[in-house]
Amino acid sequence: MTIDVFDDPADTREEILAATYRSLRDHGYAGLTIQTIGEELDRSPSLIYHHYEDKDALVLACLEYLLEYFQDELGQGGVDEPRARLEELLEWWFTVDQEEEWGAFVTTILELRSQAVHDPAYREHFTRSDRLFSESITAILQAGIDDGAFRECDPEAVAETIQTTVLGTVLRRSSTEDDDWLGGIHDELSYYLRTRVYAKTVSDE
Amino acid sequence: MTIDVFDDPADTREEILAATYRSLRDHGYAGLTIQTIGEELDRSPSLIYHHYEDKDALVLACLEYLLEYFQDELGQGGVDEPRARLEELLEWWFTVDQEEEWGAFVTTILELRSQAVHDPAYREHFTRSDRLFSESITAILQAGIDDGAFRECDPEAVAETIQTTVLGTVLRRSSTEDDDWLGGIHDELSYYLRTRVYAKTVSDE
Numbered sequence: 559m560t561i562d563v564f565d566d567p568a569d570t571r572e573e574i575l576a577a578t579y580r581s582l583r584d585h586g587y588a589g590l591t592i593q594t595i596g597e598e599l600d601r602s603p604s605l606i607y608h609h610y611e612d613k614d615a616l617v618l619a620c621l622e623y624l625l626e627y628f629q630d631e632l633g634q635g636g637v638d639e640p641r642a643r644l645e646e647l648l649e650w651w652f653t654v655d656q657e658e659e660w661g662a663f664v665t666t667i668l669e670l671r672s673q674a675v676h677d678p679a680y681r682e683h684f685t686r687s688d689r690l691f692s693e694s695i696t697a698i699l700q701a702g703i704d705d706g707a708f709r710e711c712d713p714e715a716v717a718e719t720i721q722t723t724v725l726g727t728v729l730r731r732s733s734t735e736d737d738d739w740l741g742g743i744h745d746e747l748s749y750y751l752r753t754r755v756y757a758k759t760v761s762d763e
Numbered sequence: 764m765t766i767d768v769f770d771d772p773a774d775t776r777e778e779i780l781a782a783t784y785r786s787l788r789d790h791g792y793a794g795l796t797i798q799t800i801g802e803e804l805d806r807s808p809s810l811i812y813h814h815y816e817d818k819d820a821l822v823l824a825c826l827e828y829l830l831e832y833f834q835d836e837l838g839q840g841g842v843d844e845p846r847a848r849l850e851e852l853l854e855w856w857f858t859v860d861q862e863e864e865w866g867a868f869v870t871t872i873l874e875l876r877s878q879a880v881h882d883p884a885y886r887e888h889f890t891r892s893d894r895l896f897s898e899s900i901t902a903i904l905q906a907g908i909d910d911g912a913f914r915e916c917d918p919e920a921v922a923e924t925i926q927t928t929v930l931g932t933v934l935r936r937s938s939t940e941d942d943d944w945l946g947g948i949h950d951e952l953s954y955y956l957r958t959r960v961y962a963k964t965v966s967d968e
Contacts, residue, residue, distance in 0.1 A: 674938035715947030726931030733879035742920030
């Protein structure tokens with residue numbers, strides 16, 4: 559997965575959103591102003607104000623645009639190989655040598671979560687966003703249960719656990735200097751999935 | 764655990780840190796100024812500038828003060844009942860009816876993590892803070908392994924997994940409207956600990 563969503567803006571609105579994302583990535587939320595976005599875009603701030611009333615309206619539109627993008631990506635096709643999909647997902651999130659652009663993307667979005675502490679519009683966004691991602695993991699688990707490859711388990715609870723651990727991992731990577739704990743968590747989540755989801759023979763209790 | 768750390772400041776420095784915490788809790792990092800802290804303290808901002816050069820020096824001193832407090836709390840005594848301690852820990856973090864004051868405290872500290880994305884001083888703090896908490900969970904696990912109650916496992920990896928899932932949980936609680944997923948994660952982490960840590964008979968593979 560690369561972040562090509564902003565590579566080829568179709569119109570002025572998409573150009574503004576792409577410039578907002580790049581400004582957020584480079585300056586952080588605190589350093590973001592309509593001015594910095596204008597500079598990134600090489601246009602006058604008045605053009606931006608013509609489309610969006612303030613900085614938060616712009617940031618929220620940018621988040622919404624990304625959410626729609628992921629909704630389309632995740633909604634495509636069924637789940638052919640559920641176990642491979644889950645393992646790929648863990649591989650993706652727990653790799654030490656994360657692609658730099660992807661790391662910057664994830665950190666940029668993560669930083670905006672702190673806005674949700676005090677701003678209901680951001681809370682509403684991240685509520686929907688979390689639901690989308692947990693539903694997509696639930697669908698993988700349900701596909702495995704349906705085709706008999708996975709044990710009967712509570713796919714929603716397993717999905718929420720994976721998603722929340724990934725979120726904690728992303729937060730720690732973005733806010734600390736260590737990452738030597740990454741491999742350990744990957745191993746433990748793999749163990750958990752082996753006993754909870756893949757193994758058909760291990761006793762439940 | 765209640766947050767009484769700031770209840771009884773011993774000197775002017777502790778009074779300033781207590782006021783900083785309350786200002787952060789009520790206004791968020793973005794709304795925090797030396798002025799708001801002065802108002803909270805009912806003293807002139809110049810008194811604060813006499814002790815701390817700017818807002819971040821103050822916030823970092825406040826975080827450091829809290830870290831020392833938790834270091835003392837966690838360092839007291841040995842680990843008598845490791846399983847009860849682990850279950851208590853999960854019970855604490857996954858309870859739906861969280862004490863309001865505790866929820867506000869956790870959210871206040873969490874919000875500061877986003878500063879670590881762009882500021883190395885905050886990164887350094889959260890690196891040490893994460894190490895402290897994972898070491899304290901590791902010590903509980905090691906005590907259980909040593910006294911034969913727990914299986915041989917990688918206590919550090921298990922500790923990092925618990926800590927990271929808790930961190931993700933705190934982040935989701937602070938930034939979304941849902942909490943109906945909390946019980947599910949509690950159940951799954953309990954299942955994981957039963958098979959990974961407590962059970963002495965379930966096969967490893």
